[in-house]
Amino acid sequence: MKRPVAPTPPPSEITPRSTYLGRREVIGGLVAAGLLAGTAGTALCAPLRYTRGSRYSLAEAPNSYSDITTYNNFYEFGTGKEDPSRLAAGFKPRPWSVRIAGEAEVTGSFTLEDILKPHPLEERIYRLRCVEAWSMVIPWVGFPLGDLLKRFRPTSRARYVAFTTVMRPAELPGQRFPVLDWPYVEGLRIDEAMHPLTILAVGLYGEPLPNQNGAPLRLVVPWKYGFKGIKSIVEIRFTERQPPTSWNLSAPHEYGFYANVNPKVDHPRWSQARERRIGSGLLSPRVPTLPFNGYAAEVAGLYRGMDLTRNF
Amino acid sequence: MRRFLKPALFVLCALPLAWLVARASGIAGAGLGANPVDEIMDRLGDWGLRLLLATLCVTPLAVELRKPWLVGLRRMLGLFAFTYLSLHFLNWLVLDQWLDLQAIAADIAKRPYITVGFAAYAMLVPLAATSTAGWMRRLGRRWHRLHRLVYPAAILGCTHFWWQVKADWREPAVYALALLLLLGWRIRRARQRSVGAGARG
Numbered sequence: 001m002k003r004p005v006a007p008t009p010p011p012s013e014i015t016p017r018s019t020y021l022g023r024r025e026v027i028g029g030l031v032a033a034g035l036l037a038g039t040a041g042t043a044l045c046a047p048l049r050y051t052r053g054s055r056y057s058l059a060e061a062p063n064s065y066s067d068i069t070t071y072n073n074f075y076e077f078g079t080g081k082e083d084p085s086r087l088a089a090g091f092k093p094r095p096w097s098v099r100i101a102g103e104a105e106v107t108g109s110f111t112l113e114d115i116l117k118p119h120p121l122e123e124r125i126y127r128l129r130c131v132e133a134w135s136m137v138i139p140w141v142g143f144p145l146g147d148l149l150k151r152f153r154p155t156s157r158a159r160y161v162a163f164t165t166v167m168r169p170a171e172l173p174g175q176r177f178p179v180l181d182w183p184y185v186e187g188l189r190i191d192e193a194m195h196p197l198t199i200l201a202v203g204l205y206g207e208p209l210p211n212q213n214g215a216p217l218r219l220v221v222p223w224k225y226g227f228k229g230i231k232s233i234v235e236i237r238f239t240e241r242q243p244p245t246s247w248n249l250s251a252p253h254e255y256g257f258y259a260n261v262n263p264k265v266d267h268p269r270w271s272q273a274r275e276r277r278i279g280s281g282l283l284s285p286r287v288p289t290l291p292f293n294g295y296a297a298e299v300a301g302l303y304r305g306m307d308l309t310r311n312f
Numbered sequence: 313m314r315r316f317l318k319p320a321l322f323v324l325c326a327l328p329l330a331w332l333v334a335r336a337s338g339i340a341g342a343g344l345g346a347n348p349v350d351e352i353m354d355r356l357g358d359w360g361l362r363l364l365l366a367t368l369c370v371t372p373l374a375v376e377l378r379k380p381w382l383v384g385l386r387r388m389l390g391l392f393a394f395t396y397l398s399l400h401f402l403n404w405l406v407l408d409q410w411l412d413l414q415a416i417a418a419d420i421a422k423r424p425y426i427t428v429g430f431a432a433y434a435m436l437v438p439l440a441a442t443s444t445a446g447w448m449r450r451l452g453r454r455w456h457r458l459h460r461l462v463y464p465a466a467i468l469g470c471t472h473f474w475w476q477v478k479a480d481w482r483e484p485a486v487y488a489l490a491l492l493l494l495l496g497w498r499i500r501r502a503r504q505r506s507v508g509a510g511a512r513g
Binding site: 063066067070071075079081082132134136177179180250251269270271276278279281282283285286 | 336344345346347348349350352407408410412415418419423424425475476478479480482
């Protein structure tokens, strides 16, 4: 588990876009607390301050900002890939608060500022593998979910963590029709939630998270299919039992609770062996999908002894 | 007016394809988005299915409006549907699968939505091939029987669309409903005709 995912990339490989934009200065060692000073009401303002060069970051070139922010599955806005970016302006991600509930010593409602204050932000360049057999490389800005969860001192009964997306049909037109059983819910086993690869993201490309990507706070679990990365989180609940998850409720034979990326376990309707890399253009073949989306060395141990065909 | 209808319809049918080509070549700042291969596939599939249903609208319109000359537009609509669906299929074979014949065969055999889509397309091939006046003459009554394949093809085409959506069945439901109405009209007409034939006999 100590092995880095990939060698730390030379800045030249991961910065071309930011250099091109000339928008931000990354100052190593600065923490979110600094960012928050004197910014009451706007928890996240551009540019974010964060550190780079996480040993968990991929050495691959990220997708363009435009790809990442216009090709989205966020059914609360609509089921078309471009619905979220088209309708994003109608959503108001602040003020924001998150309810902490369930099997923990500290529970209650916390403002986004309270949630973020102690956590230094860092960049994590992860590949996002969608269950629809495409992938992107995304430079998230966030912090380990485990660091946040520990603050609430989960009890020994906390075996799972359940998440809920905000329910606002007035701002999220997709919620006016029950494509899924709104609000969207997701969950992780506590050891998955505590794993250092699992982050809560508040930004991408150094800027606060655009609404279409799950502002202001979303989950990123890079070894699982993208739908596990629940967006616009308003509740985090520690539970003893495995919590229900939206896609599993919608089609249990197609979407499991675990949803680990696995080229050997096909979706009943399509193969998961290969994926299309978004941004590779019209003339490039699909590439092989990696077990656990390339993070097997870090996370395969979490599932030792489990039948991954049955626990898909 | 009738003289201009056919060329106008031709242009209308070609417009979605022209727009797709324009987007693919980046004309006027247009583009195909982040996933061009899927975008091409979806748009060609949409228009192929729409035109197939439009083809099935011709006979009911001609009968109900008592304008038999409308039937003269049917072949062009059908061939346009076939063109869009051929490009849809070709896009899958080449840009999506890179002619990986093993993967293609496996998908056709294993993935029900691909199986039915492929079957639908296979049924349309002989219809396009026999769409000329020469073949109509040569096949005579059998031509009409052969071209009834368009009904199962349309049913499978709608199924192909329905079976690949993840949760939002609203759009495929619209196509399925349209097809149901068009087939319903034909069933009713066939019944009336057989009753009529019985009365006469």
